[in-house]
Amino acid sequence: DVHYIEPSDARLQDILLAIQTGALLSDPNRMRMSSQDYYLRSPQEMAALFADIPEALSNTLRIAERCDLDLSFKGYHLPQFQVPDGFSAQSYLRILCEAGLLRRYGARAADAEIRQRLEYELGIINEMGFDTYFLIVWDLCRYAREQNVWYNARGSGNGSIVAYTLEITLVEPIQHGLIFERFLNPGRISMPDIDMDFPDDRRAEMLAYTARKYGDDKVAQIITFGTLGARAAIRDVGRVMDIPLSEVDRVAKLIPNIPGKPVTIPQVLEEQVDFKQLYQTETYLQELIDTAAQMEGVVRNAGTHAAGVVITDQPVVDYLPLHRPTSGAAEESPIKTVTQFEMNVLDSLGMLKVDYLGLSTLTIMAKACALIHQRHGVKFALDNIPTDDPETYALMGRGETAGVFQVEGSGMRRWLMQMKPQALENVIAMVALFRPGPMEFIPGYIRRMHGEEKVDYRHPLLESIFQETFGYPVYQEQLMFAAIKLAGYTPSEADDLRSAISKKIKDKLLKHEQKFIAGAVERGIDPDTAAAIFKDWEEFARYGFNKSHAADYGVIAVQTAYLKLHYSVEYMTALLAVSQSDTDKVALYVADCRRMGIKVEPPDINHSEWDFTVQDCGDGSSAIRFGLGAVKNVGRAPVDAILQARGERPFSDINDLARRVDLRAVGKRSLECLIKVGALDAFGTR
16 A cells, blocks of 8 residues: 655655544544555565565566556557448538538639639648547537537637538638647647537537537546645644644745746745744744745646546546546536546647536626627627727727726736727737737837838738737747748748747757758748748747737627627626626626626526626617616525515515515525515615
8 A cells, every 4th residue: 555655755644534534633533644664665675574475576576567558559449430321520511611611601602712612621630630520519519509509619710611610719810820730730740629608508518418418427527637736735734733824824825826837945045035044043944935835736626627638438447547536526417427637638648638617708708699699689709790880999999998808907008008809800909919928019010000100021921911910929920921931831830840840859940940941942042041930930939929819809809899889788688697796807897897888787586697797778769777686695595585575566565475486485584685686675775
């Protein structure tokens, strides 16, 4: 029974057990190991232990040598997808794409560039054996459309015209300059990965459909492991050692907390003078820091991945060890098993992974568009909300972006007000630039956009590629286009270059540098200029963003701004309904409604529903009625009981309410909270 490797690890195992059970080390009655010898014993120790029956060891070894377990890659385990009789996966995919091409492009479907791109992509997909993958994702999207579940595909999948014709993606790839090889590179065999966004209140429906379609035993969610970081290790170890919270806090706060740049305790000891001084002067803190340093990186708990689902051809248990869902996740998800292998291991074993992400923005848009259809007879969906409306860009330029996807933060709002976006390209660029690193380009981008600064290119051929971002290397796709144009790279080689630069793979970079300069010189470019361009690109690793992802999110940002501007009451009602559990957001959006001249009426027992609703006033204007679900300490069951009793007949007074409502379901606390917020003001003063 082995729990750790070295005998000296016994103390650390004991501390981890105390952390997991929430006990103090000083507690004599806590759960602990009965002895300190659960380490991996040496052959000599084992021989001494079993001196009386040496056959026990030799027979164990014999059995172990007979075991034949091979966990290496054995091809992709794509689930069986039933295609109609007379079709193969390849021919059925082609039929669907041809039909989709006419739907998406109409009269332009026969254009040489479009047809050529479709034929090329279908050829690569078939050659790599991924026809079934596209049919599986298409089927998910088909089901979502039939059930009126809004969906969106994020990431590099937007670079595929096949995905666009199958109505998986929203963004037209040729117009936006998106490259298929960024998504699926024939030179780099790996499973394609299309991440699907669904409204967060309907994600479970899509998971349930997947489990029904392929079988409960052939789908599983993916495990994640939470490890102890430097700060968490200090806090957890300090708690079980019963060191005063203020002291532990003092130590933890000296450890820098930079997102995306984790530091280790030994690093902090070297670099932070205050931390080092504390370590050297306080003996009991020295023990805390030494112990925490040894606990760093240890797995603290298992969780369930927010989105990833594995779908296989045989029962999942034939390929992977399984685990029960972690607490909380089990009730919410229709998929009741979780893999014991984490994401990167699954990729190396050829498992099909589909990401089902819950996105509240889609919930807001779907609710808003349902209200718009009901009130104005206009039917909007993600593929027909305009993105070319000048007034929408003017709204973004004024910074009136509370509740607008991706751009409502104060930093982004400030830059948009300076930028004054004129077109979708500007918003896409802002989505890509507003990150640590490339943010330093934003002021220059804005100056160049408004003609206040000259744009320079190292070579005239770069102009057509980088002019959309005013000379700045914003997108990974731009780098790929430049390598193709300047040095004769194939798209597949250009993606390999992008990968080498973003991952900083030195030997690959060296080969690419020589290849790029040689290719550029062949095309009449000066070797020094070619070398300078490549050197610029090596810096690009910190900045390059996937344009397919930025384009998709940029489109949704503009669409939400359009709905907010032209259908303000409906959009703000949906926004408040989805945000009702977050008091700070409700306060922010109510204030924004008032700024826009939209009245927000207080909760009322006779007029409010569970969600925020639109209420038409006598003077022809519309107001938003506060939802009872947003009142604190009033749960779903009490509100349902009140709404059921109310029906079509309002309550006349407090006695009528008490008579008609089942007060056992409502309770004193809920009723008091409704009175305190004024929901019963119609019956008298509080």
